[in-house]
Amino acid sequence: MIMDRRDIEKLTSIVGRGNILTDKEERICYAYDATNQLHLPGAVLFPASATEISRIMTLANRQGFPVTPRGAGSGFTGGSLPVEGGVVVSLERMNRILEIDEENLLAVVEPGVVNGDLQMAVERLGLFYPPDPSSMKFCTIGGNIAECAGGPRAVKYGVTRDYVLGLEVVLPDGGIVDTGVATIKGVVGYDLTRLFVGSEGTLGIVTRATLKLLPLPEAFNTMMVTFKDVVDGAKAVSAIIRSGVVPTAVEIIDGVSIGCVKDGAATGIPDGVDAILLIELDGDRGSIDRDAASVKDLCLENNGLDIKIASSKKEVKALWRLRRALSPSLARIKPNKLNEDVVVPRSKIPDLLSGVRDVSEDKGLMIPCFGHAGDGNIHVNVMYDARDKGETERAWEAVKAVFELVVRLGGTISGEHGVGTAKAPYISMELKPPVINVMKDIKDLFDPKGILNPGKIFQCHRGGSDEGP
Amino acid sequence: MKVLKELVQELDRCVRCGTCRGVCPTFGVILREAASARGKVSLAKSYVDGDIALSRTFIRHISECVLCGACEEVCANDVPVPDIIIAARGEKVRSEGLPFTASAVMKGLNRPHTFMSLALRVASKFQPALFKKVPKESGMRRRFPVPLVDKDRLVPPLAGKFMLDTLKKSGKVERGVFVSRSRDSKVRVGFFAGCLTNYISPNIGIASIEVLNRVGADVFVPLKQVCCGMPALGMGDVKDAKSLALRNLDAFEGLDLDFITTSCATCGEALKRRFKDLLLDAGDPATGRRVEEYCGKVRDINALLVNELGIGDIIPAAAGDESRKVATYHDPCHLRRSQGIKEEPRELLEMAGLRIKEMNHPCRCCGLGGSFNLTHYGFSMEIGKKKAEDIDSTGAEIAATACPGCILQIKDGLHHVGSTVKVVHVIELLAGRLRGGEGMNSG
Ligand SMILES: Cc1cc2nc3c(=O)[nH]c(=O)nc-3n(C[C@H](O)[C@H](O)[C@H](O)COP(=O)(O)OP(=O)(O)OC[C@H]3O[C@@H](n4cnc5c(N)ncnc54)[C@H](O)[C@@H]3O)c2cc1C
Ligand code: SF4
Ligand code: SF4
Numbered sequence: 023m024i025m026d027r028r029d030i031e032k033l034t035s036i037v038g039r040g041n042i043l044t045d046k047e048e049r050i051c052y053a054y055d056a057t058n059q060l061h062l063p064g065a066v067l068f069p070a071s072a073t074e075i076s077r078i079m080t081l082a083n084r085q086g087f088p089v090t091p092r093g094a095g096s097g098f099t100g101g102s103l104p105v106e107g108g109v110v111v112s113l114e115r116m117n118r119i120l121e122i123d124e125e126n127l128l129a130v131v132e133p134g135v136v137n138g139d140l141q142m143a144v145e146r147l148g149l150f151y152p153p154d155p156s157s158m159k160f161c162t163i164g165g166n167i168a169e170c171a172g173g174p175r176a177v178k179y180g181v182t183r184d185y186v187l188g189l190e191v192v193l194p195d196g197g198i199v200d201t202g203v204a205t206i207k208g209v210v211g212y213d214l215t216r217l218f219v220g221s222e223g224t225l226g227i228v229t230r231a232t233l234k235l236l237p238l239p240e241a242f243n244t245m246m247v248t249f250k251d252v253v254d255g256a257k258a259v260s261a262i263i264r265s266g267v268v269p270t271a272v273e274i275i276d277g278v279s280i281g282c283v284k285d286g287a288a289t290g291i292p293d294g295v296d297a298i299l300l301i302e303l304d305g306d307r308g309s310i311d312r313d314a315a316s317v318k319d320l321c322l323e324n325n326g327l328d329i330k331i332a333s334s335k336k337e338v339k340a341l342w343r344l345r346r347a348l349s350p351s352l353a354r355i356k357p358n359k360l361n362e363d364v365v366v367p368r369s370k371i372p373d374l375l376s377g378v379r380d381v382s383e384d385k386g387l388m389i390p391c392f393g394h395a396g397d398g399n400i401h402v403n404v405m406y407d408a409r410d411k412g413e414t415e416r417a418w419e420a421v422k423a424v425f426e427l428v429v430r431l432g433g434t435i436s437g438e439h440g441v442g443t444a445k446a447p448y449i450s451m452e453l454k455p456p457v458i459n460v461m462k463d464i465k466d467l468f469d470p471k472g473i474l475n476p477g478k479i480f481q482c483h484r485g486g487s488d489e490g491p
Numbered sequence: 492m493k494v495l496k497e498l499v500q501e502l503d504r505c506v507r508c509g510t511c512r513g514v515c516p517t518f519g520v521i522l523r524e525a526a527s528a529r530g531k532v533s534l535a536k537s538y539v540d541g542d543i544a545l546s547r548t549f550i551r552h553i554s555e556c557v558l559c560g561a562c563e564e565v566c567a568n569d570v571p572v573p574d575i576i577i578a579a580r581g582e583k584v585r586s587e588g589l590p591f592t593a594s595a596v597m598k599g600l601n602r603p604h605t606f607m608s609l610a611l612r613v614a615s616k617f618q619p620a621l622f623k624k625v626p627k628e629s630g631m632r633r634r635f636p637v638p639l640v641d642k643d644r645l646v647p648p649l650a651g652k653f654m655l656d657t658l659k660k661s662g663k664v665e666r667g668v669f670v671s672r673s674r675d676s677k678v679r680v681g682f683f684a685g686c687l688t689n690y691i692s693p694n695i696g697i698a699s700i701e702v703l704n705r706v707g708a709d710v711f712v713p714l715k716q717v718c719c720g721m722p723a724l725g726m727g728d729v730k731d732a733k734s735l736a737l738r739n740l741d742a743f744e745g746l747d748l749d750f751i752t753t754s755c756a757t758c759g760e761a762l763k764r765r766f767k768d769l770l771l772d773a774g775d776p777a778t779g780r781r782v783e784e785y786c787g788k789v790r791d792i793n794a795l796l797v798n799e800l801g802i803g804d805i806i807p808a809a810a811g812d813e814s815r816k817v818a819t820y821h822d823p824c825h826l827r828r829s830q831g832i833k834e835e836p837r838e839l840l841e842m843a844g845l846r847i848k849e850m851n852h853p854c855r856c857c858g859l860g861g862s863f864n865l866t867h868y869g870f871s872m873e874i875g876k877k878k879a880e881d882i883d884s885t886g887a888e889i890a891a892t893a894c895p896g897c898i899l900q901i902k903d904g905l906h907h908v909g910s911t912v913k914v915v916h917v918i919e920l921l922a923g924r925l926r927g928g929e930g931m932n933s934g
Contacts, residue, residue: 043523047548050537051524058507095524096509114522138513159513283567350508351567357503 025064025109029085033067033109036077041068041115052110055095055102056157057444063090063104068115072190072198072229078111079227080196082473089194090475091223093134093165096157098361099442101169101222105477111227113164119143120230127235128187128204133164133228137171140233150238152179155438156346164228170220172438174271174302174345177396179236181438183219190230191218194469204232217464222440223475225468239304242270243314244332244341247321248295252276252379252391255297256372258324259395262301263368265320267313272396273300273345276375279390279403282351283344295327299395300345348392349401355388356405358414360421362445366433368398377427378402385420387413399437425451441479449479492729492768494585495539495578502536502575504568505529511562511572516856517555517863520873525552528562528572535579545582553579555867557860557874558725559824580727589728647691647899654684654693655714668746669712671700677707678800681743681751681788685758686718687895695895698922699754699792705925706800708750713742719753719761720769725861729769736766737778740785750799751785754792754918756823756894757861759830763789791826792918793835793893806924808841818845818920819887821878821901822854823894836893836917843920845889850881859900875904883910890914 025044034042043049043066052066064087069075082089088108095102104110117134124147131140137151137158144151154173155161161171167189172181188202202208202215218225249255252274259272277296291298299321303313318329332338352359366374375391382389393401402424406417425435425448435452436445449458462480465472511528512518518527525534531553537543553576562572658669680703688696700710720735739762743751753759763786770782796802818840826832833854840847858864858874878901882890890901890912902914 045546045548047534047537047543047546047552048523048525050533050543051530054507054533056506056508094509094512095507096512112524117522136513157509160509346510347567349567350506350510353504353506353568 024107025087026085029081029087030065032081033065033078036074036081037067037069041070042066043068052092052095052112053104055092055097055100057098057100057103057442059100059103059443061103061105062107063110064107066110066112068112070115072192075111075192075227075229076196076198078109079192079194079474082108083195083471086471086473088473088476089227091164091168091227093162093168094136094157094160096161097165097169097442098363098439099169099222099436099444101440101442101475101478102165103443105443108473113162113227116229117162122147122149122235124149126204127237129233129235131163131231131233133162133167133231135163137161137163137166144235145238148238150236151185151233152236153182153185156349163231163233167219167228167231168221168223169440170438172394172397172399174273174300174394174396176394176399177272178268178270178304183216185234186215186219186231187234188232189215189218189228191226191228193226194471194474198229199226202232206234220440222442222478224465224478225474227474239270240306241304241310242338243303243310244338245301245314245317246330246332246341247299247301248291248327249297249299249325250294250327251325252297252375253372254325255299256375256395258299258321258326259371260369261320261324262317263396265316267303267316269301269313269317269396270304271300271302271394273393274298274371274395274400275300275345275348275392276390278355278388279348279352279392282354282390283347292328299326300341345392349403352390352403352405355390356407358406358408358417360404360406360417360444361439362402362404362421362424362435363393363399363437363439364402364424364428364433364435365397365399365437366428366431368396370431370433371395371398371400373431374400374427374433377431378424381420381423381427384423385416387416387420389420389424394437397437398433422448443477446479492581492724492732492772493574493578495535495575495582498535498571498575498578499539501571502532502539505532505536505566505570506568507533508567510565510567514561514565516557516559516561516858516874516877517870519877520870521555526555528556528566528570531556531579532570532572532575535575538579538582545586549579550583553583554863555870557824557856557858557863557871559856559860560828561824561854561856564828577724577727580725581729582727584727584729589726647902650691650693652693654689654696655712655716657693657697658712659714664714667714669714671704671710671712673704673707673709675707676709678709678749679747680708680710680795681746681748682710682712683716683719683739683743683751683753683755683758683762684712685753685755685895686722687899688755692895692898692916695754695916695919698916698919699752701922702796702802702918702925703752703792703800706796706802706805708800711746711748713746715742717742719755719758719765721757721761721765722861724761724765724769725863732765733769736761736769736782740766740770740778740781743785744781748788750790750795751788752790752792752795754893754916755896756791756826756830757896759789759791760825762786763791763830791830791832791835791893793826793839794830794832796921797835797838802842803838806842806921808838813846815844815846816889817848817885817887818889818891819848819850819882819885820853820917821850821857821882821890821892821897823892823897824854824856826893827854832893836891839917839921840891843917843924845891845920848885848887850885850887852877852881855881857897857900857904859896861896864900871900872904872907875900876907879904879908879910882912883908887912889920891917891920893917 090104092102113134116132121130155171275298406413524530720732724732864871
C-alpha cells in the first residue's frame with residue numbers, strides 16, 4: 023500500500039522531520055526480521071513518547087492505514103513485518119531505563135531498551151532480570167513482551183510473562199491505558215497485563231513496562247556434558263528434572279546442530295558426539311556443589327560421555343556463545359529453514375526427538391534440533407532449499423508431521439517465538455474453533471478496523487486460512 | 492579484491508538474524524537499522540539485485556561503517572561485512588571517482604613519502620596559525636574555530652621532524668635504505684613506518700627500531716616505502732590501493748629480510764592480508780609469488796618481539812610488584828580481530844613494568860575508522876567517548892594500545908570527557924623501560 027502524501031505530512035508533524043523515513047533505501051532496512059522475508063512499509067516512524075504514538079494511532083484509525091510496531095526486528099515469526107504495508111513504528115528511540123527501584127525490586131523501562139542492557143544495568147546493582155532469550159544482546163524488552171520471550175533460564179525462573187507487573191499501552195484507537203500494578207499481588211479486574219503479554223503487537227503498543235526483579239544469585243555453575251546418542255541426552259534431562267534438582271537452564275544440542283557450530287568455530291568437541299547438554303545451576307555455593315554432584319551422577323547413569331565444568335567466567339561465556347551462535351549458523355546446511363519452537367511435556371522429550379528423527383528420515387531432510395530441554399521447548403529446524411520445489415514441499419510436510427507429533431504428545435506448537443505470519447496456518451491444529459473465535463472477538467474489540475499489525479496470528483499471508491494448510 | 496557483484500554468495504549468507512546489531516558501533520550511535528551491519532548488507536543486496544540505485548542515501552549508509560569487523564566476528568554465518576562495505580564503496584569510486592580532496596591526497600600518497608613530506612612541510616609552516624595549544628600532556632592541539640570543524644576537536648600536530656626524513660639525514664643510509672644494526676645481529680627485519688608514524692608520531696617508529704635492535708634484529712627501513720593503502724581501500728579506491736601495494740613490494744625487495752614488521756595495527760592488516768586480496772587475483776603469477784612471499788614475512792611488532800625474537804628471555808615480566816603503575820590496554824580492531832593478536836601486547840606491557848587493569852569492552856572500536864573520523868566526526872567521537880569512558884573508569888594512569896591511529900582517536904575522546912589519562916603505544920613504554928626510564932616517552 024502506498025502512503026498518501028497528506029498522511030505522510032501529518033505523520034511528519036507528529037514525530038518531527040528527522041524521525042520519519044520514506045526513502046526506499048530506508049524502508050528496505052525495516053522490511054525484514056529474522057525470518058528473512060521482505061515486506062516494504064510505506065514509511066518508518068521513530069516516535070519518542072506514548073503521546074506521539076497515540077496521535078499516530080488516532081490518525082491511522084481515521085485514515086485506515088496499517089501500523090506495525092517493531093523492536094529490533096529479531097523475531098522468528100514475522101511479527102514486525104508490515105505485510106499489508108502502512109507504517110512501521112520503530113520503538114528504537116524509546117530506549118531509556120526510567121527507574122531501577124532497589125528497595126521494591128522493580129525496573130521501569132521504555133520498550134526499546136535492549137534486554138542485555140537491562141540485565142547489565144540491574145546486575146551492577148546486585149539484581150537480576152531472568153528472561154534471557156538467546157537474542158538478548160540485541161532484542162528489545164518491547165519485543166520480548168509482545169512475544170512473551172523465554173530463554174534457557176525459563177526452567178527455573180519462567181518467561182517474560184512472569185516478570186511483567188504493569189504496562190502502559192497505546193490502544194489501536196489512540197487511547198493510552200495503564201494496566202497492572204507495581205506490586206507483587208493485584209487482582210482488581212481482569213488481568214489485562216497478561217493479555218497484552220504475548221499478543222504480538224496486535225492489541226496495543228507497549229510504551230512503558232514495570233518489571234519484576236530478583237536478587238542476583240550468589241553463584242553460577244555451568245557444565246557441558248556430551249552423549250553418543252541424543253535420546254540418552256534427553257533421558258538425562260528427564261532424570262535431572264525428576265530428581266528434584268532445579269537447574270537454572272538445561273539446553274540440549276543435537277548432532278546435526280553440533281556439526282554446524284563445529285564448522286564455524288573451534289569448539290573442541292570430539293567426533294562421535296550426538297548430543298550436548300549445557301546445564302547451569304545457580305544459588306549459594308553449598309547448594310550448587312551438591313546439585314552439581316547429583317547432576318553429574320545422573321548424566322553418567324544415562325551414558326554421558328564427558329563432563330566439563332566451566333572454571334572461569336570466560337569459559338562460561340564461551341559455552342553460551344556456542345549455544346547462541348547455533349540458530350543463525352544452521353544456514354550452513356541449507357539456505358532456508360522452517361524454524362519451529364515446539365514444546366512438549368518434559369518427560370516426552372525423548373519421544374519428540376526420536377519422532378523428529380523418523381520424520382527427518384521419512385522426508386529425506388536434515389532437521390537439526392536444539393533448545394531449552396529443561397522446559398520441554400525444543401527448536402526444530404527443517405532445513406531446505408527454496409529453489410528446489412520438491413524439497414520445499416517436503417519441508418512443509420515435515421513441519422506438519424512434527425506439529426501432529428507435538429499435539430499428540432500433549433504439547434504446543436510455539437513456546438516463545440509466537441505465531442506471527444509463520445505459524446498462522448497452523449493454529450487450528452492446536453486451538454479449537456471456539457477458542458479461536460474468542461481470540462478474534464478480543465482482537466475486534468480492541469481494533470475493530472484491523473489496523474494494528476494486521477495479518478498476524480489469524481491470517482496467513484501465504485494465502486492459507488485459519489483452517490490449516 | 493572482489494567487486495560487489497562477485498560477493499552475491501556472501502550477501503546471501505546473511506539470514507537477517509540481527510546479531511550484529513548488538514556489536515556494531517555505528518549502529519550504537521546512529522540507532523538506525525541502515526547504519527547496522529545487517530542494514531548495510533541488506534542495502535548492498537538490494538543494490539546488486541537492481542532494486543535500488545547507487546543513490547545518495549545508499550552511499551551515505553555504506554559510509555557509516557568503521558570497518559571494525561565486530562559484526563563479522565559475531566556472525567554465525569561468516570558474512571564478511573567489511574569486505575562488502577569496501578566493495579560497495581568501490582562501486583561509487585568506479586562510477587563517480589573520488590571526491591576532489593580525497594583524490595588529491597591519494598595522488599600525494601602514491602608518491603614516496605618525501606613528496607608528501609614536502610607538501611606537508613609547507614602546510615606545517617602554517618601550523619602555529621591553525622593550531623592552538625591545549626594541555627601539553629595530551630600532545631594534541633585544538634584547532635581555532637574553523638567553519639565546519641568542531642572547535643573542540645583535537646587535531647594532531649605534524650611532527651617537528653618526520654620519521655623518514657630524520658632517518659634519511661642520519662648518515663646510516665645504504666642504497667636508499669636506512670640500516671640500524673644490532674650489537675648481536677640475529678635476524679634481518681624490515682620496518683614499515685606507515686603514514687601516522689611517519690608524519691605524526693615518529694617516536695613510535697624510533698622506539699620500535701630501538702627495541703628491535705636490542706633483541707638482536709638488524710633493522711632496515713626502505714626510504715622508498717609509501718602509504719600502506721588502507722585509507723584508499725577504506726574509501727573503496729582499489730586502484731590506488733593496488734598501486735601503493737606494488738610500490739611497497741618493490742621497496743622491500745632484495746634486502747634478504749627474515750621479517751617485515753610495523754607498529755601500526757592498520758598497516759599490519761594491509762601488509763599481511765590486504766596486499767594479497769589486492770594483488771593475488773591480478774592474474775600475474777610472478778606478482779603472486781612476490782606478494783605471497785612478502786605477506787608471509789609480515790608480523791605485527793608485538794607478535795614479532797614475543798613469538799619470534801624471544802624478548803621474554805631478555806626482559807622478563809615484572810610480575811608481582813603491586814606498586815607498579817597501572818595501565819589499561821585497548822585492543823585495536825585491526826590487531827585483535829584482523830590479526831588475532833591480543834596476548835602479546837599485554838605481555839609486553841608487563842615487561843615494560845606495568846600492571847594491567849582491563850577496561851570494559853577492551854576490543855570495542857575507538858571509532859576512528861580511517862576516513863570515517865573525517866567524514867562523520869560527530870558519530871566518530873560519540874563512539875570515541877564510549878571508549879574514553881571505559882578507559883577512564885578503570886582508574887589507570889596510562890592507556891596503552893598498539894596503533895598510532897587509535898592513539899590519536901583515544902586522546903581526542905579522553906579530551907572530550909575531560910580525562911587526563913595518558914595514551915601511549917606499547918612499544919614506547921617498552922623502549923622507555925629498556926632505556927632505564929620509567930617507561931614513558933611521549934610528548
Ligand atoms: C539468534 C536469535 C535467537 C533467538 N532466541 C530466542 C530465544 O531464546 N527465546 C525467544 O523467546 N526468542 C528468541 N528469538 C526471537 C526474538 O529475538 C524474540 O521474539 C524477541 O522477543 C523479539 O524482540 P524484538 O525486539 O526483535 O522484536 P521484533 O522482532 O521487532 O518484534 C516482535 C513482535 O513484537 C511486536 N512489538 C515489538 N515492540 C513492541 C511494542 N513496544 N509494543 C507492542 N508490540 C511490539 C512486533 O510487532 C512483533 O509482532 C531469537 C531470535 C534470534 C534472531
Ligand atoms: S549477524 Fe550475520 S547473518 Fe546475522 S544479520 Fe548480521 S550479517 Fe546477517
Ligand atoms: S565493520 Fe564495524 S562498523 Fe562496520 S558494519 Fe561491521 S560492526 Fe558495524
